[in-house]
Amino acid sequence: MCLATIGCADRTTFGGDVDGQSIAVSEAFERRTVGKTVVVQGQIHDVCRDEGCWFILSDSTREITVRYVEESGLGIPVISKGLSARVKGKIRDTIIGRSRIPELRATGIVLISK
Numbered sequence: 718m719c720l721a722t723i724g725c726a727d728r729t730t731f732g733g734d735v736d737g738q739s740i741a742v743s744e745a746f747e748r749r750t751v752g753k754t755v756v757v758q759g760q761i762h763d764v765c766r767d768e769g770c771w772f773i774l775s776d777s778t779r780e781i782t783v784r785y786v787e788e789s790g791l792g793i794p795v796i797s798k799g800l801s802a803r804v805k806g807k808i809r810d811t812i813i814g815r816s817r818i819p820e821l822r823a824t825g826i827v828l829i830s831k
Contacts, residue, residue: 737805746779758804760774783806785804
């Protein structure tokens, strides 16, 4: 949540801190990131239409599924599609058939208005 801070109007925070140097979405697909906590920056391409519990974060080359649910059971606003975001969380691997599909389990998100 944003508390009486100058410049709050263009940033909205969910969850914990999103500090640290960010990596590109494409770097999240490298095996060395699995199980590690990282900060990823990109643009929100799609959002869960029910509760905002997942969204797709993309850069110019790749996209990754981000899962986030607050204690209230809700995620980010459904109207966040198209916004830039910084996301901190742990990279998890999901194997479907022969495909490796990483996803980011977010602990903190900063939405940045256009």
